[in-house]
Amino acid sequence: MLARRRALVAQERGFTLVELLVATVLGLIVIGGAVTVFTVSMNNQPRINSQSAAIQQARVVMERMTRELRQGSSVPTATANQLAIVTYVDSATCGGAHATTARQCRVTYTCTSGACTRTEANPDGSSTGSAVQVVSGLSSSNVFTYSPSSSAPTYVGVTLSFPAISGHHAITLSDGAATRNPTSP
Amino acid sequence: MAVGAREVARGERGFAVPTVLFMLLAALAIVSVGVVATIEAQSGSVRDQQSKSALTSAETGTGQALLQYNGGFVAPSSEPCLVPDGTHVGAAVAQSGGWCEPVTGADGDGTYTYQVCPKWSDAANACTTQPTGTIAVVSTGTFSGVTRRVETVAKSASGQSMFFDAAVKTQTGIGLDSNSEIDTSAATGGDISLSGNAKQCGTAAVGVGHHLVLNNAATYWQGFSNGVCTTQLDPSSALQQDLTLPPVNQGDAASNNDNVRITRAVTGSSTTPQDLISGKNSDVEWSPTTRQLNIDKPKTTLTLTGHTYSFCKVSLKQNTALYIAAGTNVNIYFDSPESCDSPPGTLPPDDATYGTTQLTLASNTRISANSGAPSNVAIFFVGSPTRGTQALMSSNTDANAACVQNFIIYGPRTHVEMNSNSSYCGAVAALSLHMNSNAKIQTDALSQQFVLPGTAPHYVVSRFVECKAAPASPPNSGC
Numbered sequence: 262m263l264a265r266r267r268a269l270v271a272q273e274r275g276f277t278l279v280e281l282l283v284a285t286v287l288g289l290i291v292i293g294g295a296v297t298v299f300t301v302s303m304n305n306q307p308r309i310n311s312q313s314a315a316i317q318q319a320r321v322v323m324e325r326m327t328r329e330l331r332q333g334s335s336v337p338t339a340t341a342n343q344l345a346i347v348t349y350v351d352s353a354t355c356g357g358a359h360a361t362t363a364r365q366c367r368v369t370y371t372c373t374s375g376a377c378t379r380t381e382a383n384p385d386g387s388s389t390g391s392a393v394q395v396v397s398g399l400s401s402s403n404v405f406t407y408s409p410s411s412s413a414p415t416y417v418g419v420t421l422s423f424p425a426i427s428g429h430h431a432i433t434l435s436d437g438a439a440t441r442n443p444t445s446p
Numbered sequence: 447m448a449v450g451a452r453e454v455a456r457g458e459r460g461f462a463v464p465t466v467l468f469m470l471l472a473a474l475a476i477v478s479v480g481v482v483a484t485i486e487a488q489s490g491s492v493r494d495q496q497s498k499s500a501l502t503s504a505e506t507g508t509g510q511a512l513l514q515y516n517g518g519f520v521a522p523s524s525e526p527c528l529v530p531d532g533t534h535v536g537a538a539v540a541q542s543g544g545w546c547e548p549v550t551g552a553d554g555d556g557t558y559t560y561q562v563c564p565k566w567s568d569a570a571n572a573c574t575t576q577p578t579g580t581i582a583v584v585s586t587g588t589f590s591g592v593t594r595r596v597e598t599v600a601k602s603a604s605g606q607s608m609f610f611d612a613a614v615k616t617q618t619g620i621g622l623d624s625n626s627e628i629d630t631s632a633a634t635g636g637d638i639s640l641s642g643n644a645k646q647c648g649t650a651a652v653g654v655g656h657h658l659v660l661n662n663a664a665t666y667w668q669g670f671s672n673g674v675c676t677t678q679l680d681p682s683s684a685l686q687q688d689l690t691l692p693p694v695n696q697g698d699a700a701s702n703n704d705n706v707r708i709t710r711a712v713t714g715s716s717t718t719p720q721d722l723i724s725g726k727n728s729d730v731e732w733s734p735t736t737r738q739l740n741i742d743k744p745k746t747t748l749t750l751t752g753h754t755y756s757f758c759k760v761s762l763k764q765n766t767a768l769y770i771a772a773g774t775n776v777n778i779y780f781d782s783p784e785s786c787d788s789p790p791g792t793l794p795p796d797d798a799t800y801g802t803t804q805l806t807l808a809s810n811t812r813i814s815a816n817s818g819a820p821s822n823v824a825i826f827f828v829g830s831p832t833r834g835t836q837a838l839m840s841s842n843t844d845a846n847a848a849c850v851q852n853f854i855i856y857g858p859r860t861h862v863e864m865n866s867n868s869s870y871c872g873a874v875a876a877l878s879l880h881m882n883s884n885a886k887i888q889t890d891a892l893s894q895q896f897v898l899p900g901t902a903p904h905y906v907v908s909r910f911v912e913c914k915a916a917p918a919s920p921p922n923s924g925c
Contacts, residue, residue, distance in 0.1 A: 349911050363911045365654045384655030441910035
């Protein structure tokens with residue numbers, strides 16, 4: 262038994278220097294790669310978060326815009342960066358507190374410098390409320406398109422474009438709606 | 447333990463297994479982050495798509511409901527939920543509150559449930575028990591668990607009293623100049639503009655976002671009594687409301703009518719019944735083919751004895767008159783300009799602004815009852831959404847000015863122009879109205895109660911609103 266143990270000890274060669282060097286280099290490469298990925302992710306995360314939040318916000322705004330377009334009637338202002346539409350909103354008064362019954366108001370979206378604001382007023386444009394920013398970070402303020410024409414539109418298209426960030430692709434959200442209510446003159 | 451480690455070392459397996467495991471874990475973590483982010487992003491898109499599908503299903507339900515009611519059928523008051531095929535919308539009797547019972551259907555992968563209020567009141571914004579000519583449909587669409595609910599209000603002109611709240615109605619606007627006057631309530635979907643001592647003597651309603659505008663000594667009064675306007679009002683007190691004038695449904699009047707009575711009168715036929723001409727038969731120019739009637743020989747009159755006439759153009763000049771036989775109910779239809787201008791050139795546009803003038807009353811002409819006995823006269827203009835049409839009254843013309851008939855003009859696609867001392871008594875609904883130079887409109891109670899002929903109901907959507915998604919009671923709650 263003792264002789265066998267001595268024989269085994271005599272055969273122990275351990276790790277060679279080459280093995281240790283290769284293992285060290287491989288470990289450094291793996292760790293370096295992980296650290297690099299982690300660092301890049303950390304650096305990009307604020308911008309990615311910001312863009313994700315903007316896109317999520319844009320999604321909500323798009324839903325709201327198309328809903329108001331569907332319920333719309335006349336379109337007093339129809340340009341590429343501004344849309345005014347008489348539509349139903351759930352407000353006690355135009356620009357006032359939320360209510361459970363819809364009433365007709367003039368809603369105006371104005372887009373400049375990559376941000377859009379929303380304003381409520383009476384249908385004739387009087388008693389304009391304060392402008393509320395609904396989306397920002399757009400790459401273009403030309404958001405609205407009209408069909409068949411801007412003078413008498415029955416369909417309004419909405420396009421929200423966000424610029425490419427840190428090698429990511431630019432993102433564009435497109436939607437639109439036909440007005441369901443009769444058009445007032 | 448030391449022996450075990452040595453055996454591993456002696457096996458010379460190196461770091462292969464732990465290194466691969468570590469790299470797999472690292473890769474899995476990185477990929478998982480991407481997958482989670484992608485799923486989150488896609489879930490938003492899926493949700494958006496499901497919302498649209500649910501909305502489509504809801505609108506399908508609305509369409510199904512309107513199809514039921516556009517079937518050429520008027521439900522009896524005892525069974526307001528009865529539909530043309532003999533079945534009912536829901537149950538035979540209306541639910542509490544006037545709503546018919548829910549109807550459920552499928553639209554592809556989505557489902558819808560709609561409820562109909564067959565007697566909807568815009569003023570009360572509620573279901574009523576009195577006939578209004580207006581129905582409301584609340585439809586709920588569901589797709590993959592996502593729900594959307596919409597409310598649609600639709601109106602029909604057929605079989606309805608259109609003038610109970612205002613004897614003058616226009617779709618796009620009313621303009622009064624130079625001492626012209628409306629001595630009854632007026633409503634429009636656009637602006638009412640008064641100028642040059644013009645008067646609106648009766649409550650005024652303008653479109654949502656529109657105004658009653660007074661210029662140059664024009665005035666707005668609450669009412670008209672004993673020949674004078676009463677209680678002056680501020681123009682800002684004018685109501686704002688939606689106004690929808692559904693198109694004319696002339697049924698088969700273009701082919702099934704009493705025009706032959708005119709032909710018999712003009713040709714001197716002995717066949718009866720026929721209309722009556724005072725003076726020479728040849729003084730009345732009539733083409734049964736083009737349906738154009740022209741009376742311009744001084745003091746010539748034509749008395750209509752039938753009940754239904756279909757014209758493309760009527761022109762009266764120089765003290766001529768179109769009389770309605772005493773006690774007769776007559777419906778006069780002016781066909782669409784497309785139908786009348788066939789082949790092209792038969793009835794071309796003659797007015798640069800308003801298109802084709804289909805009715806011309808000029809130079810002391812009149813339409814009236816020939817004996818003063820009350821009769822019901824309704825003049826309908828089918829019009830066109832693409833070609834303008836006009837009714838012109840000028841130079842001392844008189845359309846039932848003595849108020850001896852129940853008289854209406856209904857032309858939701860036709861402009862009405864009155865000028866130079868022309869007078870009208872009755873109710874008028876038009877695309878637009880312009881009055882000038884002492885023109886005057888009055889009304890009487892019977893004209894305001896006038897019920898449009900009961901041709902097939904055709905409901906036109908006047909209000910579309912998206913509601914809160916959850917079903918509610920009454921069905922339109924939250925809309």
